[in-house]
Amino acid sequence: MGATIRVGQLITVSYSDPTASNDANAVQDSTGNDVASLSNVSVTNNSTVLNRLDTPTTLAVSSTETSTATFTFTNTTNASSHTLRLYDSATATLISTTTSFSSGSSRTGLTPATQYYATLQAVGDGVTYESSTASASLYFTTAIRKPVISSQPSDTATTATRSASFAVTATSPDAGTLSYQWQRSVDAGASYSNLSNGAGISGVTTTTLTLSSLTTAENSSRYRVIVTTTKVGVTDSETTTAATLTVNGAIALSGGSNISKEYFTAASSTAISASGGTGAISFSISGSTGGVTINTNSGVVTSDETTPRGTYSLTVTATDQSGATATQAITITVTQGTPTLSISLSATPRKGTALTLTATTSVAGTVRFLERGRVISGCKSRTATGGAMMSLGSRTATCTWKPRIHGPSTVSAILTPTSADYSSVSASQELVVLKRTASR
Structure with missing residues (x-):
């Protein structure tokens, strides 16, 4: 008949004999004769009713970092079981x-x-169910594992006007693409807000956050970064621990002193005290001339014997561990040096008896010898010799003196240094010239 007959459906049946004679293959009556025709007869299909097997509904899946996918669905009407098939x-x-x-x-x-394809098939017993292949399907992607933070941001200290930075190192176990978002808290970590690049802030979406031109108002603020990994449309994030920023006040200097000294002597300033700043402070000096050094820990400036005569303006710089600096001026004044000079006699002076006067000095020069204020004959300009040419030492000049009168007297020596770095000096000695002991 060709058409599907439903359970309980009423149909009409008719028949026409295809041959003129009796035919065993034809429809026959009770006597064995062909039935030439059959009137319309109503027939009802009373076969067993098959239950309908519906497609599963509300199929859904959730995935976790533990490489597990959980499937949920609404149980299919008339299904005896379900079969899950998983495909790449x-x-x-x-x-x-x-x-x-x-x-x-x-x-x-x-x-x-990773993306998968899943089908969920409702299964019947093949006898009392219409179908055994009613299926639902979906594509799903398993969860990505969180980023691994191998290096957390560290607490950082700096000085006002300076910069500070925080860094993170992270990897994605599933070779995902990493992204970053730095955050700041100004309420001791109670809440955080995302940072944006702008004045004094850069690198907010990179591994390193840089803060510049800091002020003490930003002291004790906290910073953290959210690291996100993304792959095939799935993401997961990990947040670092927070790091604290310490912003110390600017360096302030006190103490220290100018230096005033004679040439070829050594002198030092007083120590410089530093407050504020970050960490240990180191001192340096600039604009200096020869022979000037500074103690990097105390700020004491020393001018040694080699500093030339003159007046020098120098700058002491204090630098802390953040690179912040403070400066203080110092003046070094070097005046003419004062040589040493002494006079000695080779024997007790006696009228008419020659003896040697010796002038001992610390620098090269010429010496003039005098008796009672008058130049001794032949001793107007005697050269002081001996010792190193360019350093202090013992140099001597001599004069042969034959006293002309006896009684109280004074001999003296006046040194004129060769170098203009030294001033002229004099030395004298009071004595008594004895009478002549031998007759003429």
């Missing part, structure tokens, strides 16, 4: 078949951040 979405390769699968069951051992 890229290659359409069947990965697994799980029979008697129920809603809320899981598949383990999946690859994170």
Whole structure:
């Protein structure tokens, strides 16, 4: 008949004999004769009713970092069980078949951040059900694992006007793309807000956050970064621990002193005290001339014997561990040096008896010898010799003196240094010239 007959459907049946004679293959009456025709007869289909097997509904899946996918669905009407089939979405390769699968069951051992294709088939017994292949399907992607933070941001200290930076090192176990968002808290970590690049802030979406031109108002603020990994449309994030920023006040200097000294002597300033700043402070000096040094820890400036005569303006700079600086001026004044000079006699002076006067000095020059203020004959300009030419030492000049009168007298020596770096000096000695002991 060709058409499907439903259970309980009323149909009409008719028949015409195809041959003129009796035919065993034809419809016959009770006597064995062909029935030439059959009136319309109503027939009712009273076969067993087959239950309808519907497609599963509300199929959904959730995935966790543990490589597990959990499937939920609404149990299919008239299904005796369900079968889950899992495919690689890229290659359409069947990965697994799980029979008697129920809603809320899981598949383990999946690859994170990977797309799969799943079908859920409602299964009947093949006798009392219309179908055994009613299926639902979906594509899903497993969860990606969180980024791994291998280096957390560290607490940082700096000085007002200086810069500070915070850094993070992270990897994605599933080769995802990493992104970053730095945040700041100004309420001791109670709340955080995302940072944006702008004045004094850069690198807010990179591994390193840089803050510049800081002020003490930003002291004790906290910083952290949210690291996000993304692959095939799935993401997950990890937040670092917070690091605290300390912003110390600017360096302030006190103490220290100018230096005033004679040439070829050494002198030092007083120590410089520093407050504020970050960490240990180191001192340096600039604009200096020869022979000037500074103690990097105390700020004491020393001018040694080699500093030339003159007046020098120098700058002492204090630098802390953040690179912040403060300066203080110092003046060094070097005047003419004062040589040493002494006079001695080779013997007790006696009238008419020659003896030697010796002038001992610390620098090169010429010496003039005098008796009672008058130049001794032949001793107007005697050269002081001996010792190193360019350093202080013992140099001597001599004069042969033959006293002309006896009684109280004074001999003296006046040194005129060769170098203009020294001033002229004099020395004298009071004595008594004895009478002549021998007759003429």
